[in-house]
Amino acid sequence: MLQFSTSELSWLCTILKERFGLCFMLDQSLSGLKLSLVGLPDSYILFPKLEEAFHQSRSDFPCSKWNATKAGWVSVLGDPLPAPCVSELPEPLIEQKTHHTVIHYDILGLTYWMLNRIEEIGRTDLDLHGRFPATSSHAYQHDYLERPVVDEWLHLLGQVIQKVWPSVSIKKHQFSIKLSHDVDRPSRYAFRTLKPLLRAMAGDVLKYSNFKGAIIAPWIRLKSRNHLHHNDPFNTFDWIMQQSEANNLTSAFYFICGGDHLNDADYQPEDSRIRQLLRQIHLRGHEIGLHPSYDTYQNPAAIQQEADCLLRVCKEEGIEQGGFGGRMHYLRWENPVTLQSWEDAGMTYDSTLSYADRPGFRCGTCYEYSAFNVVTQKSLLLRIRPLVVMECSIMGAGYMGLGSGEAALQKILEIKDVCRRVDGCFTLLWHNSELYNIALRDIYKRVIS
Incomplete structure (x- = not known):
């Protein structure tokens, strides 16, 4: 049996x-x-x-x-x-x-x-x-x-x-929203050398029809030596925090702290511009977290190294939090090696678990829960915070492809409503680099309100 x-x-x-x-x-x-x-x-x-x-x-x-x-x-x-x-x-x-x-x-x-x-x-x-x-x-x-x-x-x-047991009282839960932002690209121009900058300018014209952006890109790059320029289309951090604060929400920003793959970041957490951003996020009461690089999901030592890097930089900047969580880059996750790596690195929670190609309930729940390693048969201190919606899963051409119009908005709101009806948590990932125009910002504001 x-x-x-x-x-x-x-x-x-x-x-x-x-x-x-x-x-x-x-x-x-x-x-x-x-x-x-x-x-x-x-x-x-x-x-x-x-x-x-x-x-x-x-x-x-x-x-x-x-x-x-x-x-x-x-x-x-x-x-x-x-x-x-x-x-x-x-x-x-x-x-x-x-x-x-x-x-x-x-x-x-x-x-x-x-x-x-x-x-x-x-x-x-x-x-x-x-x-x-x-x-x-x-x-x-x-x-x-x-x-x-x-x-x-x-x-x-x-x-x-x-x-x-009619005499007992069952715990009541309340609907909540958790906002998170994977910082893959904190700036469109600031960290690029000449050739990547030219490619970005070409993309402004060919992909986004943003001729003005292509023209001012070199100037923004020049003016971004000491801080992220406010006109950079990916520097949406202040705007994101404003929206969260207006809705009594907290945003979590997950930073890449290593890696040399083509899909990894073009910045280092030790950079003075990133340090300044970390301080701003912390001073405004928002959260800083880890976004382990592309090739780390099967590499416990690499996750540990990048977690140590983030904690060291935060300590140097006087940033203290009750705990540090985050999410794997590209949602790359293998059970149980990635799970155990987060535990061993001392992370508080992992919010990776959604599918990249579709939104929804990969774990069958929108409640945070205690992790368990089924191979070692050990309960972990780590919490699993299931991700419910990643914006590009719905909007991206390679996934559902609903674009940035009403269809995408209604799909997100539909899933949010399901979380509300079960008194769960609507966990939303929206990249800072995917709020570069009015249409995207309008959808975001309507989703979190």
Whole structure:
């Protein structure tokens, strides 16, 4: 019979405590997995069947749906719940007995599989950047990527908990927004040598039809020796912070601190212009974080080195924070090596986990949660902060290709509303270099308001 390990059960109890604010016990027997409350052991919830697929790295299994409303329960999104791993669910799905309730769907297995990205371990069907793409995922193939399926099922589990233990109070959550900005290019012109500068000027004309930008580029480059020039189209930091402050939000800016790949940054964190920017961000009460360079996602030593670099520069500038988190460059992430690298580097959280090619809920949730290394079977101090939307996933021509018009705005707002309806966190990545015109800024302002 399939069983969870002791460490997996402990981690699941942690996840349930974070979600419901209650202390649970999980026990396994031949009858299934029993969930009980510490201090109230006489009643319990039984999951009689654990699904083997939720412990396997694969996507080729069925998906059913369950109509909670028809069965007398509440679907938080109002639609039938996707039920990965099964082609058909028994009726009734939830049976209330004298001293316990039986749930004939492996909600805890689904939670384990989605939150720990079991599906992705050791996969070889990767994109040209070595990433597991959305299009290979079970969620995309069965049309629930834009639904936080774990949050939906845990909402249902919360209803069962309330019926089994009517005297307890379940933790209430509030919708929130987390804004982050990967600083791949803090300036369009300041750090470029002659040939790259000429290429940027050509791009201004050919790609953006920005003749004025091409004309003033050399002047901006000349005037950017001591600080980032306010007319540089990528120097949107002050504007971003203004928008955040106007909406009582905090922005997190993630900086690249190394790397020599073509896709890496053209700046160094030790540069006086970057140091000045770091000080400005900190003085205004916003957050500084790490954006490990392109080739680090399989290299723990490199992530450690770049984390140390960021912390050293911040210390030299008198910048102190409660912790440092961030996101991998290009969303390159391999389980569990990248996860463990963040832990070993002493980072507080990792906000990499969204797909580059599609927005949505890669982890099946929009809640932050405790990380777990499924290979070493150890719970980590690291927090996973799932990324829900990256602007270029929706707008970029190589991805959804919705451009910078109303279609893109409505898609972002649609996903934001899903996060709101499950009382979760809408985590948005918007690069500072992708706010260079009025249309983009208008969408951004409408999204965060």
